[in-house]
Amino acid sequence: MADETAAAPAVDEPTWDLIELLFFAYRDFVSDPDEALARFGFGRAHHRVLHFVNRNPGMKVADLLEILKITKQSLGRVLKQLVDQGYVVQKEGENDRRQRLLYATSKGEALAMRLAALQTARIARALAELGPGTHDAARRFLTALLDPEGRDEVLRLIARADRTRRARA
Amino acid sequence: MADETAAAPAVDEPTWDLIELLFFAYRDFVSDPDEALARFGFGRAHHRVLHFVNRNPGMKVADLLEILKITKQSLGRVLKQLVDQGYVVQKEGENDRRQRLLYATSKGEALAMRLAALQTARIARALAELGPGTHDAARRFLTALLDPEGRDEVLRLIARADRTRRARA
DNA sequence: GAAATATGTCAACATGGCTGACATAATTAT
DNA sequence: ATAATTATGTCAGCCATGTTGACATATTTC
Numbered sequence: 001m002a003d004e005t006a007a008a009p010a011v012d013e014p015t016w017d018l019i020e021l022l023f024f025a026y027r028d029f030v031s032d033p034d035e036a037l038a039r040f041g042f043g044r045a046h047h048r049v050l051h052f053v054n055r056n057p058g059m060k061v062a063d064l065l066e067i068l069k070i071t072k073q074s075l076g077r078v079l080k081q082l083v084d085q086g087y088v089v090q091k092e093g094e095n096d097r098r099q100r101l102l103y104a105t106s107k108g109e110a111l112a113m114r115l116a117a118l119q120t121a122r123i124a125r126a127l128a129e130l131g132p133g134t135h136d137a138a139r140r141f142l143t144a145l146l147d148p149e150g151r152d153e154v155l156r157l158i159a160r161a162d163r164t165r166r167a168r169a
Numbered sequence: 170m171a172d173e174t175a176a177a178p179a180v181d182e183p184t185w186d187l188i189e190l191l192f193f194a195y196r197d198f199v200s201d202p203d204e205a206l207a208r209f210g211f212g213r214a215h216h217r218v219l220h221f222v223n224r225n226p227g228m229k230v231a232d233l234l235e236i237l238k239i240t241k242q243s244l245g246r247v248l249k250q251l252v253d254q255g256y257v258v259q260k261e262g263e264n265d266r267r268q269r270l271l272y273a274t275s276k277g278e279a280l281a282m283r284l285a286a287l288q289t290a291r292i293a294r295a296l297a298e299l300g301p302g303t304h305d306a307a308r309r310f311l312t313a314l315l316d317p318e319g320r321d322e323v324l325r326l327i328a329r330a331d332r333t334r335r336a337r338a
Numbered sequence: 339g340a341a342a343t344a345t346g347t348c349a350a351c352a353t354g355g356c357t358g359a360c361a362t363a364a365t366t367a368t
Numbered sequence: 369a370t371a372a373t374t375a376t377g378t379c380a381g382c383c384a385t386g387t388t389g390a391c392a393t394a395t396t397t398c
Contacts, residue, residue, distance in 0.1 A: 015289050016224065017308055019288050019289070020326075020327055043383095043385075045384075072346075097395060123187050126314045130309055130313055144298045144299055146193055147200075150193075162185065229375080229376095239354085240357080246353095246354075
């Protein structure tokens with residue numbers, strides 16, 4: 001029989017290790033881009049906007065709001081700065097001329113890729129340190145953490161961006 | 170030979186999936202406590218303070234600052250509210266009477282445990298959905314994401330809190 | 339032509355970071 | 369014993385980024 005004092009947690013004892021590791025890992029994960037962005041006078045909010053616009057060229061403002069789960073006023077502030085400084089452009093929708101479809105400029109793409117490279121370096125280091133199959137395991141774990149309702153939408157977003165990106169390559 | 174157009178990523182293509190899953194997973198992960206805290210008039214900052222104080226009873230203010238990587242002024246604001254409202258108490262250090270050692274009150278512990286239970290529920294759901302060994306895999310992945318310099322310190326902090334918690338049980 | 343939609347903007351406010359300066363009490367070093 | 373250092377707290381103000389509410393404009397749909 002199992003030794004109940006060893007591996008078995010006390011009744012409903014929280015999973016302290018993963019709770020705290022998620023906190024520390026995420027803190028470190030965003031610290032690299034944060035540092036780089038600060039040298040441009042940008043913050044985390046700019047990063048998020050630029051990231052998703054770069055990944056999903058031609059996305060609608062409404063879609064971005066939905067992804068970021070912030071208000072249009074909050075978005076407006078950082079988006080305006082990104083547009084004014086030439087990192088993002090807005091083009092009138094062809095079908096629907098009310099839409100202002102978002103695109104990263106080459107300058108914007110360069111910055112987005114540079115930031116993604118920082119995060120990729122950290123992830124690659126982690127994956128290299130552990131065995132093969134870690135990428136899949138990490139993907140499965142993170143996916144399972146998502147709200148069940150929003151899960152499919154997130155996965156669709158990622159898959160769709162991957163497809164269009166590969167198509168352009 | 171491998172089909173280079175399939176699994177092999179293009180040259181230095183970022184790990185988009187994990188980058189984005191980390192963003193979405195963390196967003197959802199903190200959303201449960203955020204919602205609960207809002208009903209107490211508290212925010213994420215209060216959560217972090219209460220969490221670590223509850224996990225490390227008798228910790229020094231300086232240690233908490235080191236963990237959270239914020240300034241004493243930022244800490245002071247939320248800590249004062251937690252103390253004033255009876256969630257945390259400060260006791261003079263026995264050896265060094267300059268220290269104000271931090272302890273969660275029973276009220277504070279109750280709230281901390283309630284928030285931890287929310288996060289644990291999400292993690293448990295994810296782990297149950299995946300195979301056994303997922304807890305270990307997740308722990309290894311998150312640990313590997315940490316800054317190498319701070320890694321040992323984080324692991325020591327978690328291990329030490331676990332030990333003293335078990336000792337009290 | 340009216341209603342709904344996509345977007346933008348103004349104003350005001352809250353949270354939680356930050357810097358800089360200074361204060362107090364207690365400990366440690368000379 | 370005095371001086372320097374340490375642990376902590378506090379005041380004042382600034383910044384980034386979130387919020388709500390109200391309103392404006394252009395365009396599309398009914």
